[in-house]
Amino acid sequence: MILPTVEGTYKNGKVELAEMLAGVDGARVLVTFLNPEQSMKPDTATINEQNRKKFRASVLARMEKGFHLGGSPYLRREELYERIDRY
Secondary structure (H helix, E strand, C coil): CCCCCCCEEEECCEEEECCCCCCCCCCCCCCCCCCCCCCCCCCHHHHHHHHHHHHHHHHHHHHHHCCCCCCCCCCCHHHHHHHCCCC
């Protein structure tokens, strides 16, 4: 069984999640306070979104650059015909 984990903040007796889970409605939850003596910053969701944007940009840059699979480039049509014995 997969147990999804979502970050959130507790404020004024309510838990606010940083993101919503698709297909989950009316589920039972367990809340664990990681650092109750230290108040969480309200801009946690903004920081997470900035990290996501940086990650997306790095992934797109890697995709655009591509990666080398080894071997030589494709042959030209003329080179293919030169390798075949013509009758």
